[in-house]
Amino acid sequence: MALINTAIKPFKAQAFKDGEFIEVSSEDISGKWAVFVFYPADFTFVCPTELGDIADKYEELQSRGVEVFSVSTDTHFTHKAWHDSSDTINKIKFAMIGDPTGEITRNFDCMRETMGLADRATFVVDPEGIVQAMEITSEGIGRDADDLVRKIKAAQYVASHPGEVCPAKWKEGEATLAPSLDLVGKI
16 A cells, blocks of 8 residues: 555546536646545445545635545446435535546555455645555544545655655644754654
8 A cells, every 4th residue: 555656547438426427637736636445335324424524525625726536436326326315425525536446446455355345545645646645444444534635745744845844743733843964853
């Protein structure tokens, strides 16, 4: 799983977004920040809590120039049915990508081959298509959209401020670090 600082692989897939079926491709994110949120399956238990949490942050992410894509090995038809039947999933305004062949899931190296399901994985991709952050948790551990937003802010800050890095728990507006010989052993 050495995907940090690597380019995402080209893809094209069907998705459900805003009441319509659309085609989504890797070209759609060229020049933009993007988040790919992989999850095991529609109509399950932890997945809707995570996706609902991200849906609540979608407007903030959009204001930061970030597009969100959720991905599972379900079809875009299943995504529509889930969207129509769940109040939590009905809040989602971002594209829900169907990956029934598992190609995208395998491209991001988060397929559970014996089950044909995606791991619970999140990838932050910069405007050049390079993976800048990732998180993978086991089946029963849900992710936190607040922490995802914090990581995106840090990635965007570092990208626009060469020579600076964000320490643990960094929040926008807080002090950063400028790695140098003078800092060695002083933190």
